[in-house]
Amino acid sequence: MVFVYFIRAGLQTQEYHKNFFPALFLANQMEEEVDFRHEIYQWAFGYTWMEKRQQILHDRNLLLLRIGFRALVDPDTCEQVMAVEPLHWAWRRERPIHHSRAFPMLRRNVQQVNTYGSWSSLPPCMLCRTMHLSLHARGKFEDQP
Numbered sequence: 001m002v003f004v005y006f007i008r009a010g011l012q013t014q015e016y017h018k019n020f021f022p023a024l025f026l027a028n029q030m031e032e033e034v035d036f037r038h039e040i041y042q043w044a045f046g047y048t049w050m051e052k053r054q055q056i057l058h059d060r061n062l063l064l065l066r067i068g069f070r071a072l073v074d075p076d077t078c079e080q081v082m083a084v085e086p087l088h089w090a091w092r093r094e095r096p097i098h099h100s101r102a103f104p105m106l107r108r109n110v111q112q113v114n115t116y117g118s119w120s121s122l123p124p125c126m127l128c129r130t131m132h133l134s135l136h137a138r139g140k141f142e143d144q145p
Contacts, residue, residue, distance in 0.1 A: 001027035001073045003081055009066035022059035030071050096128060 002023040006016055021044040041049040044056060064071060082091050 001030070001078070004073045004077055005063060005067055005071075008068070008070055009063060011066075019059070019063055022056055022063045025056055026060050026063060026071055027073075030073070 002020065005023040005026065006019065009019070011019060025044075041053050041056065045052040082088075085091075
């Protein structure tokens with residue numbers, strides 16, 4: 001979606017860096033059903049995110065103006081973008097099925113609603129750990145060096 005916004009806005013390549021987080025923020029607002037926007041603030045601005053969040057809102061609004069308020073990106077457009085570089089690592093990565101969907105706020109526990117900035121580590125996924133141990137016990141998984 002971010003790349004589509006760049007195209008719609010007519011951005012030059014040198015403008016991509018400055019507009020990345022505003023575009024990512026906008027994409028998050030368009031697609032996510034729950035409000036975890038503070039997570040993007042923390043990744044974009046680090047410890048000083050609270051002082052700088054008005055700037056990202058301002059930059060997002062400028063981007064919205066440049067794209068003519070066309071923030072919805074349909075699946076066909078996403079497929080076209082992916083077809084430009086079909087072997088790109090981002091399209092080939094494998095993600096466990098239990099990591100592939102957003103969980104509605106009512107089904108989250110307290111730990112799941114905490115936000116983490118780029119300076120911290122996410123807590124380990126207990127389901128992934130359980131799967132790893134199960135595969136290892138059955139001899140179907142070898143530890144990587």
